[in-house]
Amino acid sequence: MAKEIPIPELISVPTHVGVIMDGNGRWAKKRGLPRKFGHREGVKTFRAITRRAKQLGIKYITFYAFSTENWKRPRDEVDAIMALFEKNLDAVKDFIDEEIRVRFIGDRTALSDTLRAKMLDTEESSKHFTDTTMILAINYGGRDEICHAVKKLAYAVKDGTIQPDDITTDMITERLYTEDIPPVDYIIRPSGELRLSNFMIWQAAYAEYYFTNILWPDFTVSDFDKAIADFGERSRRFGGV
Ligand code: IPE
Numbered sequence: 001m002a003k004e005i006p007i008p009e010l011i012s013v014p015t016h017v018g019v020i021m022d023g024n025g026r027w028a029k030k031r032g033l034p035r036k037f038g039h040r041e042g043v044k045t046f047r048a049i050t051r052r053a054k055q056l057g058i059k060y061i062t063f064y065a066f067s068t069e070n071w072k073r074p075r076d077e078v079d080a081i082m083a084l085f086e087k088n089l090d091a092v093k094d095f096i097d098e099e100i101r102v103r104f105i106g107d108r109t110a111l112s113d114t115l116r117a118k119m120l121d122t123e124e125s126s127k128h129f130t131d132t133t134m135i136l137a138i139n140y141g142g143r144d145e146i147c148h149a150v151k152k153l154a155y156a157v158k159d160g161t162i163q164p165d166d167i168t169t170d171m172i173t174e175r176l177y178t179e180d181i182p183p184v185d186y187i188i189r190p191s192g193e194l195r196l197s198n199f200m201i202w203q204a205a206y207a208e209y210y211f212t213n214i215l216w217p218d219f220t221v222s223d224f225d226k227a228i229a230d231f232g233e234r235s236r237r238f239g240g241v
Pocket residue numbers: 021022023024025026027065066067070081191
């Protein structure tokens with residue numbers, strides 16, 4: 001059995017952590033393997049970090065798994081990633097045994113019927129868990145999400161239920177895929193890239209960031225503990241003094 005890593009003493013933990021799982025392709029390339037092997041390895045990290053989030057008392061953790069821009073990749077890579085989602089959604093059910101709530105964000109209309117059915121089923125069977133919610137972003141794009149919210153508001157204006165002048169930022173927030181989920185406090189991006197790549201652009205307005213050169217498949221529970229400990233050192237002012 002793998003050695004349990006003791007839970008560190010933490011000053012504070014973020015309520016909502018976002019993780020941009022990046023570097024799978026480079027991890028595989030370094031080993032002379034096709035990119036899909038990197039994605040497969042990345043799933044192992046994802047599972048370990050989800051469990052750790054619960055152990056650390058993190059209430060929400062969102063993983064960016066596939067962006068609205070990732071369809072630009074070669075067909076065989078996209079197919080391999082979709083096949084991995086389908087295969088691993090059965091495994092995600094293990095999270096139910098661990099009392100982790102599972103939710104999905106993103107535009108589901110482009111996903112296969114099988115995948116969508118599995119997503120709904122997982123959400124339904126885990127919806128009563130309250131400690132930790134794991135959110136998986138599939139076919140997710142921040143701009144696409146805002147565009148959807150704007151369309152909903154436009155329809156409400158059209159049918160007369162709201163007036164344009166009454167639109168508030170909260171009304172936009174409530175119409176995002178994240179609806180009732182609090183804004184992201186802390187965004188972790190491995191692999192050395194220093195950008196958001198269209199991840200939670202609205203929700204990240206006051207987020208803190210943690211970047212590391214480690215490639216996602218190599219990112220360990222200890223690396224995660226270290227990142228979370230670093231959050232405790234941050235001084236957040238939200239525009240105040
Ligand atoms: C992240 O790893 C996974 C997805 C975006 C689906 P990448 O596939 O982007 O890996 P790199 O950035 O090419 O190394």
